[in-house]
Amino acid sequence: MKNSELWTRREKAIPRGVGTMHQRFAAKAKNAELWDVEGNRYIDFATGIAVNNTGHSDPRIVDAVKEQLDNFSHTCFQVNPYESYIELAEKLNEAAPGNSPKKSIFLTTGAEAVENAVKIARVATGRSGIIAFKGGFHGRTMMGMALTGKVAPYKVGFGPFPTDVYHVPFPIAYHGITEEDSLNALDNLFKADIDPARVAAIILEPVQGEGGFYAASPAFMKSLRDTCDQHGILLICDEIQTGFARTGKMFATEYSGVEPDLMTVAKAMAGGFPISAVVGKADVMDAAAPGGLGGTYGGSPLGCVAGLKVMEIIEQDNLCERAVEIGELFKSRLLRLKGNGLNAIGEIRNLGAMIAMELVQDGDADRPDAALTANIVRAAADKGLILLSCGVRGNVIRFLPALTASDDVLNEGLDILEQVFRDQAA
Structure with a gap:
């Protein structure tokens, strides 16, 4: 062929x-x-x-998935749960930045993780507004596109998008956008467009992925954390591209010393097997009522055993x-x-x-x-x-x-x- x-x-x-x-x-x-x-x-x-x-096809991951296939490939965690889902959640909760007790849910794609992070933020705060950054990428679902700060090719012709989503400039020194510029834009947004008391969350990538690999400095991350704390806003760190040792830390947010309220992960989580997660502070994660979170394939047993092996490999190697x-x-x-x-x-x-x-x-x-x-x-x-x-x-x-x-x-x-x-x- x-x-x-x-x-x-x-x-x-x-x-x-x-x-x-x-x-x-x-x-x-x-x-x-x-x-x-x-x-x-x-x-x-x-x-x-x-x-x-x-790497591609690490034999340790392949063997773990083969062993799981010999047992079962799918039962749906919301019907007949399985231990690997719990074990992977425990490992992620332990690895997530910050000392607050954590809980995790598993989904299938990064965009699905972002959607659920927004759902959780809204139900936990009782607010609707979400602030994202220009140049950010958060997926191709409707909410993902609304949050994404790049029009072509992701948003062309697909609107209208969900409302109550706002964008501010991301600090990029090479392009003359300072951290002060970004923080001032955020302050002006609160004055001109949305009362901070209506904002559920601010979402950002610690290093913008599709946007061009621009990193948020520890100082900027801390300023966002302070702003969120001042106004009762949740901070969501999108670690979908930056996670699982890519940046030299398990998660890029660790460089700032900031603890996010919610964190989305996917991509490298399971060495090529589809799985994603939202990891967050336990009290925030528990805000949704039973049945409000989940999905038929969410937390596939194949993805869970692969994810456990990935975390083991990151440590061992x-x-x-x-x-x-x-x-x-x-x-x-x-x-x-x-x-x-x-x-x-x-x-x-x-x-x-x-x-x-x-x-x-x-x-x-x-x-x-x-x-x-x-x-x-x-x-x-x-x-x-x-x-x-x-x-x-x-x-x-x-x-x-x-x-x-x-x-x-x-x-x-x-x-x-x-x-x-x-x-x-x-």
Whole structure:
């Protein structure tokens, strides 16, 4: 089977709204490498959009899921519960930032976790307003789109969206938006658009994902926590892309020392098996009445045993420490590339192994180069390297390598990137 043949079938059978970045169909994958149906090998710096932090098909996860399959694949926790759901909740509650007692619910997707976090915040506070940030991404459901601060391609043509959702600028020093600007915008929002006494929650990603890998500083996170405490507002940290050792901590919020009221997780939680969660302070989580939370597939037994194994692997393999090492390796190589006169690289930033390179014209932050970004992603795939782009302006290349990847494989991928960059930026 050829990639081109499958792509023809894909175009006939799948709607165009399901975007696909690479026209290369996966046949198998192991750790940080992937092979397509034609036998071509790729180094994977995308990991299914930050899902395979523990690498593709870790045998420890595979074995755990196989063992569960021999017992049962599904009963629905709300009908016949099972121990792995409870055990995973206990582990997450213990790992979540802060000292307050925690409780967790399990769902299937990140967007579903966000929806439920909003439901919980509203029932716990008796308020309806939700404040999010420009550039943030929180999913493709109706509430997820309302919260998301990026129009194309996520929101075009899909409105109207749920009401009582407001956006303020996210602090991005590279684009001239200071933390003071963001906090002033929040204060002005309270004066002009919504009484803070009607706001249920503020939601943000500690590091914006689709928005371009911009990190909120510990000081900014603490200011938000103070604002929430002052007005009785809940703080929701969306850790869907940042969680499970990606940034060098189990959760990126830990860098700030802030305790969120609610936290959403998914993606890398189970090494590729669909599961997500809302973790929160016990009294907040208990606000919903019995039957108000859940879902048929929520907390799949396959996802639960995989999630338990992922948490074990993160600890056993020291993946938080490894994420820091990988971040330093990438930063060193990318800074060297920038230092060699390639002024198309505007800024390099990372928090652990959540790494980004923003591309601009002639070193000007106000002139994003989305065309060069797309060309590099495309050309890298031709040479055996899978990359992802992101950013509101489409000019950021993001790197999300497996935390289990060897330095040799990472450097091989970076060698390809360097060659492609020189070819495309010349």
